[in-house]
Amino acid sequence: MPRYLTMVRIDENNTPANGVTPELMERMGHLIEEMTKAGVLLDTAGLTPSAEGTRVRWNNGELTVTDGPFTESKEVVGGYAMIQAKDKAEAIEWATRFVKIHEDGWDITSEVREVVEG
Numbered sequence: 563m564p565r566y567l568t569m570v571r572i573d574e575n576n577t578p579a580n581g582v583t584p585e586l587m588e589r590m591g592h593l594i595e596e597m598t599k600a601g602v603l604l605d606t607a608g609l610t611p612s613a614e615g616t617r618v619r620w621n622n623g624e625l626t627v628t629d630g631p632f633t634e635s636k637e638v639v640g641g642y643a644m645i646q647a648k649d650k651a652e653a654i655e656w657a658t659r660f661v662k663i664h665e666d667g668w669d670i671t672s673e674v675r676e677v678v679e680g
Contacts, residue, residue, distance in 0.1 A: 563646050565604065565677040566653035568660070570641040570670060574611060578667035589663040597645070602656060606643040637671070650676060 597603035613631035643660070647653040657672040664670055 563648060564650075565644060565646050565679075566650070567675050567677055568643045568645060568653065568657045569639045569673045569675070570608075570643075570660075571637050571673060572640040572668075572670055573637055574640070575636065576669060578665065583665065586663065586665060590660075593659060593663060597643075597656060602645050602647060602652075604644040604646055606641070608641040609639060612638045644677075650674065 594603060594606065611630075615630045615632075617626075617628045617630075617632065619626045619628070643656075645653055645656055647656065653674050653676075657674050661670050661672050
């Protein structure tokens with residue numbers, strides 16, 4: 563069965579003032595439990611803010627290592643889920659359910675990409 567990485571993209575500078583509410587955490591917990599029981603969810607986590615990240619870049623034989631914050635960043639990967647689904651349509655269905663549990667005021671995108679084996 564194919565695996566898919568869903569990357570949750572957000573604008574760190576434009577999130578709701580009240581952040582992640584207890585109600586959102588409860589809905590997220592229920593969805594994660596459902597995905598786990600269905601055998602779909604392999605791993606998931608949120609990520610620290612991009613200001614705490616480091617970029618390692620190789621460009622034309624030159625290595626650069628840059629600590630955050632990154633002034634040019636707007637949309638960043640805020641979390642991920644590694645899922646196993648029968649096909650891309652099912653993976654998109656789970657990603658859709660995840661973004662829809664968020665309250666109004668959130669601008670959230672989930673990018674779904676199949677993991678290339680071997």
